[in-house]
Amino acid sequence: MAAQAAHLVDCILPAVPIRQLVLSFPFELSLLAATKPEVLRALARIHAEELARHYKQAAKKSGEGGKLHAGAVTFVQRFGSSLNLHVHLHTCALDGVYVESDDDDALRFVPAAPPSRAELYVLTERVALRVMTWLRKRGHAKDDDHASNDTPDRSFAEVLAHVATQRGTLENVKDDTGESEGPAEPAGPLVDEAVTRHGFNMHAGLTISADDDLGRERLCRYGL
Secondary structure, three states: OHHHHHHHHHHHHHOOOEEEEEOOOOOHHHHHHHHOOOHHHHHHHHHHHHHHHHHHHHHHHHHHHEEEEOOOEEEEEEOOOOEEEEEEEEEEEOOOEEEEOOOOEEEEEEOOOOHHHHHOOOOOHHHHHHHHHHEEEEEOOOHHHOOOOOOOOOOOHHHHHHOOOOOOOOOOOOOOOOOOOOOOOOOOOOOEEEEEEEEEEEEHHHHHHHOHHHHHHHHHHHHH
């Protein structure tokens, strides 16, 4: 965790603003992603593509031209708050785009304005619709008109995964000094609002400033 986070900050992520986007899926889709790697890969790819599309469209609306380049690193987390099985994505996105000039090869970073709730709604909608289309084409989901009420046959691994999705209980335990110790919170402002569409939930309130190397590293450790 620590070594990979340091590598990302030192060698991969540039010193530009970073926004974390957390994408959660409907229960059955989260369970499917936990047992079928091809589904998980598709979820991460579609999310990254639509996120890049969002940033490029925002830059074009602000008057930027030329070639636009977005970037992001996605961490797959497989657990919820009670260590139950809950597959979801934590993405550290460059909060803006690099603009490549037609005259030379120089790159210029243009920060993006914070996304509005309406923009997050559209982004979540696009991800959800593309994912559902992908699932239907590959036989992982059926149209509502042709859905069966029968309980689908599950493999042994899928049965275990279903059991693992059940929530446990959490209890805060204080040490002998009377102080409660917990994980460090990532740096940056955190907005509790999120948007939900078709059971897909997206939160995008956590940001790291361009000059906060420690904040970027802590955020990467959290994702890893």
